[in-house]
Amino acid sequence: MTQEIHGTVAAGFETVRDEFAAFVATERSDYEGQLCVHVHGRRVVDLWAGDGADADSLYGVFSSTKGAAHLVAALLVQEGTLELDRRVTYYWPEFASEGKGALTLRELLAHRAGVVGTDSGFSRQELADDRQIAERLADQRPFWRPGTAFGYHGLVIGALSGEVVRRATGRTLQEVYEERVRALYGLDFFLGLPAAHEPRFRSTQVMEPTDRQRALLDSLPSGPHTLAAVAFNRHAAEPTDLETLPNDPLVRAKGPASVGGVASARGLAGMYAAAISEVGGRVPLLKEDTAAEFGQFHSVGYDLVARAHKSYGLGFQATADTWYPVLGVGAFGHSGAAGSQGFADPRSGVAYGYTRRRFAFPGGAGVENERFVAAVQLAAPASG
Template sequence: MPSDPTTRGPRRVRGTVAYGYEAVREEFAAYAAGERDDYDAQLVAYLDGRQVVDLWTGPDFTGDSLVGVYSSTKGAAHLTVALLVQDGTLDLDERVSHYWPEFGAEGKQDVTLRDLLAHRAGVVGADAGFSLRELADDRAIAERLAAQCPYWRPGAAFGYHALVIGALTGEVVRRVTGQSLQAVYESRIRAPYGIDFYLGLPEEHESRVLDIQPMLPTPEQQGEMDASASGPHTLVGIAYNRNHPQPTDMLTLPNSRAVRAGGPASFGGVASARGLARLYAVAISGVGGEAPLLKPNTVAEFTQIHSAGYDLVSREYKAYGLGFSASADRYPLLSRSAFGHSGAGGSQAFADPHSGLAYGYSRRRYAFPGGAAPENDRFVRAVHRAAVGS
């Protein structure tokens, strides 16, 4: 891969791209040149299991830097669930209460694992909210939510289980395997494939972590945020833990060592863009001559849209497969089977089985308005164009 870095004034983009992907480097450099001086970001892509883009920029970032990736964590968590379904360890159409009897309280007895993964269970939070210590511990979240009355009749609608879905599915994993979801992910996915994406960051990697920086909205953007603010006891307030006496500040979550160490499976992952992209390359293509982690029928099952329409929490149109977002809903140039997950701070990661493309992007400063940073639109287009053209 050619290694000639692109410079735009004081901004340097470092890293490499394969032949045919030079336009991706140019697009990344052009965007970086127009950003703040402290713009730290990484962009990585694979095609058919071969790394074709590995770029980074910023005064503090390297290709090895790690940041909290918020809900991009859900991709790693639910790839683990998909693997257990593929093995026959879990059954998507079995009731959650079969695996976890306590979950059947308060009218949740018929919720299936499929319902849960599709954000249809209605248990988006707890009436009294969670402390930061509880949020860092998936088992504490699960214990509280087992007794929680759902906020809508399960199956009647769907809404994003932002901070709790990984704890709920993780408790199912623990009841069946005797191990935490994080331990299964480590032993079966992360460690064997050398993926730089951690659910529970070992202390020895802390020196590689950079704290997420706060969003810096313009006055107009701040006005939009103020106008859309919701009360603590609305569905969005409950889902984002604003109903606790000490409401959750999204910025503080990945900057907490307790969260990074616990690796809560909804939002506590720590990764580089290399790790984000490699995870999805391993899933659909394999790397280094290995077979893909997921079989085609497993990919088809988990990427089939299960919930689409008005999301009761986000209050906008959303489309979900099983645990994953339908990536083509955000990037229409991708195939209908593309799947992945973005993170509140701006990260994005997905796989497109049709083209063989796996994509990972991370940035340090929290992006407006939250979720996949807008610049991903440009980068995905450039990477896809290069991949299809090659």
């Protein structure tokens, strides 16, 4: 039975609704997802589908959390509290251990630090707590010479940048985000889910891999001592089950800045809209120069962890190169392992958010985003 599509689209964005409906019609009957888009600060797409889901449902967004974390970093750089070309040790002296003393904040944000994990791994309790992650990483010998190469710091980049934020401001990254971004705009994008909102959370569903997905998974490098195993904590005494991480109440409550965010599509899109557009009578959070610098290519090429071509700005993925070539140069955002996607395209004024309940292997941005983003970009110029 075809699921009903709920929500609205503005005139000119009917094709986006058509694409969303066409995708949902081909999915399993238990599909749940939300899609929200703003253009120049105006909400133009607000859609959802799924039994028991609505526009206010909240989902674990995995690495899309990194977008919120690094919006905080961008704001602090913009106001001069942080300086990109200062050494990390200026803020965090203990980080100098094991040859990391020359690394700059710019290099750290571009996934060039080389401390993607620790030799012995993290416990689940440690992964939920950015302070504990940072303390362990300060003493860790890097897995490559810092600054000479890059690799995805998937479970730890938010803790690394978050410790710099804490040392510079005296407050956690989560606290700065709550005050200066989430609460200010009333966003349903939490780094630390309050207990009052727990009933809105929809636990991540893990889908069995298809034969094609299983073949892909089997072809990936494996082994307990590979760089990928270290980066995703698969070598620990308690190997991390990434697929179910947001289902842990401790992870949701603490909101680790790499993977612990909980959001709706409205929350994702709303945050990126606030970053680049006037929203609610407020000027954009980011000045044009700041958005351009954080969206600029900083690490492009062979990712040592992913063993594939990747592109990063500062804390954000360089979204046009990484996922959607139809976007303008300088688009920045971040995907999440269960399929979520959020980004801002300053050139078109598009701010995009997508959430999905299921985790489908091998993880990463849901492929359906490609058709949604293409439809949005075609409609956006006419709306502007």
